[in-house]
Amino acid sequence: MSDKLAVSLFGVDFNNPVFSASGTFGYGRDYADFIPPGKIGAVVTKGTSLTEWTGNHGHRVFETAAGMLNSIGLQNPGFDHFVTEDLPWLVEQNAKVILNVAGKTADDYVAMVEKCQQYSGIHALEINISCPNVKKGGMAFGTNPEVAYDLLAKLRRVSDKPLIAKLSPNVTDIVQIAKSVEEAGVDAVSLINTLTGMAIDVDRMEPVLGNKIGGLSGPAIRPVAVRMVWQVSQVLKIPVIGIGGIMNGRDALEFFLAGASAVQVGTAMFVNPLAPLQIMRDIEDYLADKGFSSIQDIVGLAWKEKKQ
Ligand SMILES: Cc1cc2nc3c(=O)[nH]c(=O)nc-3n(C[C@H](O)[C@H](O)[C@H](O)COP(=O)(O)O)c2cc1C
Structure with a gap:
């Protein structure tokens, strides 16, 4: 890959702007035969909590006409397991690591974010205030601007690591929530998490x-x-990371042109585990075809005044 794809966000240099999306790439090991984790821009980990969570019961994934429904419930082995088993391996692999942080209460989030301070291998924290699949925490923090502000301001006070607020699309006004977390001092926002949905088995x-x-x-x-990346990136000063249904390079390019500075690839992994690598190549080809020397030149170009 050439350095056309290199991006520098919140003080971290990424080789390229294509990251894994939380919950679809584990901690990188499951995909290591397909993608060395150092090859993608960053590994965004599975949502991780202070202690192990077992997740939800019964059916947890279901394929829909143009996507999938999941209700994993943030099953994960807990923070200590992550820092002893997975983080050293990721560091060895030269991966940029963004830890996706989950909690049931504000104190849970604070405690974990504080713990992260001592690990230099964690480059940034993505605060999941948008999971629809847990009874406590998750989306409850991300659908009310004041509640989101309070949590992120608390986290800002205890951490000097880059903080990314991961936003929920299950709101009336995404711009309002985005502005409140920017005011709270986060370094970037990522959007979107999943939309709430359901399916009925008509036989049962x-x-x-x-x-x-x-x-x-x-x-x-x-x-x-x-649409949400387009709206938010025109108002915020901090970078926006675009997520949602990116299956190929052209899908990713929509997000950059709408104003995203990086993207995350999720569900596509279940269809084609090589998708991020293909997406990186497609973006490079597009930049060459259009005569751009850097991915940064096309960020927001769909709304910025085009240079003649
Ligand atoms: C099986 C599965 C598990 C997920 N787990 C998490 C998670 O732990 N934390 C989180 O912030 N988002 C989680 N997500 C949401 C994704 O990171 C992403 O925001 C969403 O799926 C939209 O992107 P996509 O359409 O490319 O999958 C999960 C999504 C899926 C499909």
Whole structure:
């Protein structure tokens, strides 16, 4: 890869702007045969909590017409397991690591963010205030601007690591939430997490998912995500990371042109584990075809005044 794809965000240099999306790449090891974690821009980890969470029961994933529903419930082995088992391996692999942080209470988030301070291998923290699949925490923090502000301001006070607030699309006004977390002092926002959705098994006459309601991801949500990135990036001063239904290079380019400085690839991994690498190549070809020397030249170009 050439340095056309290199980006520097919140003081961290990334070789390229294509990251894994939380919850679809584990901690990188599961995909190591396909993608050495140092090859993608950053590994955004599975949502990780202070202690182990077992996740939801019953059916947890279901394929839909243009995507998937999931209700994993943030199952993860806990922070200590991550820092002893996975982080050293990721560091060895030269990966840029963004830890996705989950909590049930504000104190949970604060405690974990404080713990992260001592680990130089964690380059940034993505604060998940948008998970629709847990009863406490998650989306409850990300759908009210004051609650989101309070949490992120608390985290800002205890951490000097770059903080990324991961936003929920399940709100009436995404710009309002984005502005409140920017005011709280975060370094970037990432959007979108899944849209709430459900499916009914008409033979069993009951919801398909054990948790009944889940999160919809994949191509079905891309237009919603592009619209939100477009709206938020025109108002915020901090970088926006675009997520939602990116399956190929052209999908990713929509997000850059809408104003994203980087993107994350999620559901596509389940269809094609090599997707991020293909997306990186496609973006490079596009930049060469259009005569751009850097990915940064096209960020927001769909709304910025075009140079003649
Ligand atoms: C199976 C699965 C698990 C997920 N787990 C998490 C998670 O732990 N934390 C989080 O912030 N987002 C999680 N997400 C949301 C994704 O990171 C992403 O925001 C969303 O799926 C939209 O992107 P996509 O359409 O490319 O998948 C998960 C998504 C899926 C499909």
